[in-house]
Amino acid sequence: MYRKCWTPEEGRPRDFLRRRGKGASRTRGGWPLIALLAIASVGPAFAATPWHDARQMVVVTTPDWDADGGRMQRFEKDARGWHAVAPAEPVRVGRSGSAWGIGLHPGQEGPRKREGDGRSPAGIFGIGEAFGYAASADTALPYQAMQASDYCIDVPGSPLYNRIVDADEVGRAAVEGSTEPMRRDLHAGGDMRYVQGLVIRHNPANASPAGSCIFAHVWKAPDVATAGCTAMPASSMGALLAWLDPASRPVFVLLPEAAYARLQAPWHLPALHDPAPLAIPAPH
Numbered sequence: 001m002y003r004k005c006w007t008p009e010e011g012r013p014r015d016f017l018r019r020r021g022k023g024a025s026r027t028r029g030g031w032p033l034i035a036l037l038a039i040a041s042v043g044p045a046f047a048a049t050p051w052h053d054a055r056q057m058v059v060v061t062t063p064d065w066d067a068d069g070g071r072m073q074r075f076e077k078d079a080r081g082w083h084a085v086a087p088a089e090p091v092r093v094g095r096s097g098s099a100w101g102i103g104l105h106p107g108q109e110g111p112r113k114r115e116g117d118g119r120s121p122a123g124i125f126g127i128g129e130a131f132g133y134a135a136s137a138d139t140a141l142p143y144q145a146m147q148a149s150d151y152c153i154d155v156p157g158s159p160l161y162n163r164i165v166d167a168d169e170v171g172r173a174a175v176e177g178s179t180e181p182m183r184r185d186l187h188a189g190g191d192m193r194y195v196q197g198l199v200i201r202h203n204p205a206n207a208s209p210a211g212s213c214i215f216a217h218v219w220k221a222p223d224v225a226t227a228g229c230t231a232m233p234a235s236s237m238g239a240l241l242a243w244l245d246p247a248s249r250p251v252f253v254l255l256p257e258a259a260y261a262r263l264q265a266p267w268h269l270p271a272l273h274d275p276a277p278l279a280i281p282a283p284h
Contacts, residue, residue, distance in 0.1 A: 049268060050104040051124055056250035057082065058127070058216075058240065059270060060230055064256050065111060065122075066097035068225035072232060074243060075270040082270035086239070091232045094120040095225035098254060101125065101202040102210055105267070113202070113228070115156050115209035120228050121202040122259070124267070125214075125252045128199030130241055131164070133185060133192075139241035141198060148187070152180035152213035162203055162212035180213045193217050196237045198244070200230070200252050216240065216252070230254065 051057075055077050062070035071088040099111035101121020113121040130141040137143050144150075149167040153160040155177045160170065164182060167175045184191035197217030203210045211228065219231035232240075244250050253260075253269065263269065 051249070051251045052268070053249050054251045055248035056244060057270060058244075058250065058252045059260075059272070060091055060093070060252075060254040061260050061272065062093060062098060062254075062256050064097070064258070065099070067256070068093055068095050068097060070254075072230070072236070073270075073272070074240065076248070084270070084273075085243070089232060089236045090222070091230050091236075092219050092222075092225045093230055093254070094118050094228045098122040098256060101214070102204070102207070103202055104251065113211040115154065115211055117211075118227055120226070120230060120254055121200070121211055121214055122254050122256065123202075125254075126201035126204070127244065127250045127252050128201050130196070130198045130244075131182065131194070131215075132196040133183065133194070134196075137196060137241060138238070140245045140247075141241065142246075146182040146194065148181075148183050150182040151175040151178045152182060153178050154180050154212045156209035158208070161208045162206040164199075164213075191220070192234075193220050193231065196234070196241060197229075198241065 057075045057077070058072065059075060060070055060072045062068075069090065069092050072091045073084055073088040074086045075082045076085050077083075094117075096118035097120070099113045099117065099119040099122060100108050101113045101123045103121070103123045103125035105123040108123070111119070113119055127141070130137055130139045130143045131146050132143070133146060135145050144164070147166070150164060151167060152164045153162065153175065155161065158174070160174055165175065181187035182194055184194050194215070194217055197215045200214045200216055202214040203212065206212075213228075215229045216237065217229055217231055218234045218237050219226075222233075224231075255263065260269065260272070264271065
């Protein structure tokens with residue numbers, strides 16, 4: 001069975017494979033009049049990008065392409081432009097740093113994300129469904145409560161590559177080889193990293209082996225990097241989920257600082273007024 005999930009890059013529902021009746025979702029209404037007026041007042045410059053109608057932006061910056069840690073900050077846009085709504089917070093990214101992903105942004109020269117490279121995808125991405133271990137969550141995003149039979153398929157060449165599927169529906173053979181059980185607490189010794197998270201829509205066409213199963217989720221520890229996701233404290237993840245609103249067409253940005261400085265104006269990104277690095281423990 002399938003359910004619909006709004007994606008900023010398409011502006012229409014996208015299908016996600018899921019078990020009927022699993023999880024719960026809460027969504028808010030359409031654009032209020034004041035938001036539509038704000039869009040009109042921003043002007044045509046923002047219409048030049050696929051994310052021109054985004055009113056929420058999650059920005060992650062790292063010191064360079066090889067850094068496995070960085071800072072995350074949340075921004076909202078109104079008639080005056082982007083403004084921060086929370087202080088910057090520390091995050092962990094891929095253990096090998098970052099590389100250009102496939103998202104809303106145009107193609108760029110430089111390293112490219114590949115399956116198993118340990119890099120987080122860089123660029124601008126839509127934000128998909130939220131997920132977690134609990135039956136429901138404090139979020140306006142579509143939410144899926146994960147079960148022991150749920151997996152994200154990271155096996156290159158699989159017809160289900162880069163999709164969250166239910167093994168009870170697709171068959172156990174279809175999830176063979178996946179290293180991404182979505183209930184890590186049940187399959188990986190009590191691991192709580194996926195207790196709350198959301199899908200970062202890298203590689204929306206599910207091209208193999210361009211990288212799969214990219215999430216924002218709770219970190220294992222402050223000094224532990226990821227295989228390609230963006231990880232943060234549980235309190236930060238909860239606040240992020242509670243803040244995000246599909247009606248505001250939120251997007252997720254991850255860029256090294258030099259790339260962000262180069263692309264901030266042409267991509268209409270928020271100005272970062274406090275670029276000082278946060279204290280992030282070195283990985284052991």
